[in-house]
Amino acid sequence: ERTLVGREVKQFEGSIKSLEVYPDAPGEKVSVSELMLRLSEVQAGNRANDKKKEELEQLNRDIEGSKQRLQIMEEELGRLQKKIHDAQLFINGLHETKKELKSVVDGLVYGDEEDMKNQIARADETNSQIEANIKFKNESDRLENKKSKYQAITRKIEKIDANKQKQLSEINFPVSGLSFNDNDVLYNDLPFDAKQLSSEELLRVSFAMAIAARPNLKNILIREGSLLDENNLKLIGKMAEDAGIHCFVEVVGDDASKATIVIENGIIKGSDVGVEEVADEDFADI
Known part of the structure; x- marks a missing residue:
């Protein structure tokens, strides 16, 4: 029996040597369910911690943002305060100008516009x-x-x-009653033309003027004698006889029996003398 127990001891010792021993392990087994429960609790606590940490970080960000906004508002406030100061100075200046202008306005005297309009x-x-x-x-x-x-x-x-x-x-006009003005020769104060004088007056005065203009004149030629009647021809003959000059009367016609000189084709008939060869100074032409 003692031997049998001895063998069992050796078996146990051999078994023990092959086994691992953990001196620090607890004496009792750990409950996994309890550990799982504790893990959930830890995780919940960690999440709560993370949330608090996030809240703190957010607060820090909010504080920083608020500080920046406060700085901006302070800067804006400074600008507004400067504007307010400048505006107050401007208003004070306006009050001074108003004071001066009021003293001027109080002394203004209006003129009478109606009186000026009338003037x-x-x-x-x-x-x-x-x-x-x-x-x-x-x-x-x-x-x-x-x-x-x-x-x-x-x-x-x-x-x-x-x-x-x-x-x-x-x-000394050659004819009594003969005169002239700025425009015309006058006879008895009438213009010397056929509208105012008779043909006898025109002929007698023209004949007398021709003789007076050329005292040594011996011949007078009267153009367009066909227009003269018998009385005027007799008057011309008497005036020529009294003046002692020859008077030639131009008559155009076919009857040469009454003519003293006959001109045909520019030649005096019965001679070789042409009319154009007779000198102008030998005749007065009326």
């Missing part, structure tokens, strides 16, 4: 009258100048007329 209206009327007087004077002066010029010209014309009359009075 202006009267001034326009007065100026119009003055302008009218000036215009009247200018026109009067021009009139006097024109009158003076007219009178001077009149005196000059009268002097010329007087001198002309003097010269006319000294002229």
Whole structure:
């Protein structure tokens, strides 16, 4: 029996040597469920801690943000305070200006506009009258100048007329009643033309003027003798006979029996002398 127990001891000793021993392990087994419960509690605590930590960090961020905003507001407040200060200075300046201006306004005196308007209206009327007087004077002066010029010209014309009359009075006209003005030769104060004088008057005066203009004249040629009647031809003959000159009367026609000289084709019939060869100074042409 003792041997059997000895063998068992050795078996146990051998078994013990192969086994691991943990001196620090607790004496009783750990409950996993309890550990799981404790893990949940730890995790919950850690989450709560993380939350508190996050809240702290958020508070720090909020504080920093608030500080920045406060700084910005303080800076803005400084600017506003400066603006307020400047505005107050400006208002004080306005009060000083107002005080000075009020003293000026209190002493203002308004003029009478209606009186000035009346004066202006009267001034326009007065100026119009003055302008009218000036215009009247200018026109009067021009009139006097024109009158003076007219009178001077009149005196000059009268002097010329007087001198002309003097010269006319000294002229020995070949025909009584013969005169002239600025425009016409006159006979008995009538223009010397066929509208005013008879053919006899025209012929007699023209004949007398031709003789007087050329005292040594020996021949007179009367153009368009066909227009003269018998009485005028007789008058011409008598005047030529009294003056002692030859009178040739131009008559155009086919009957040469009454003619003294006949001209055909520019040649005096019965001679070789052409009409153009007769000197102009030998004849007075009327």
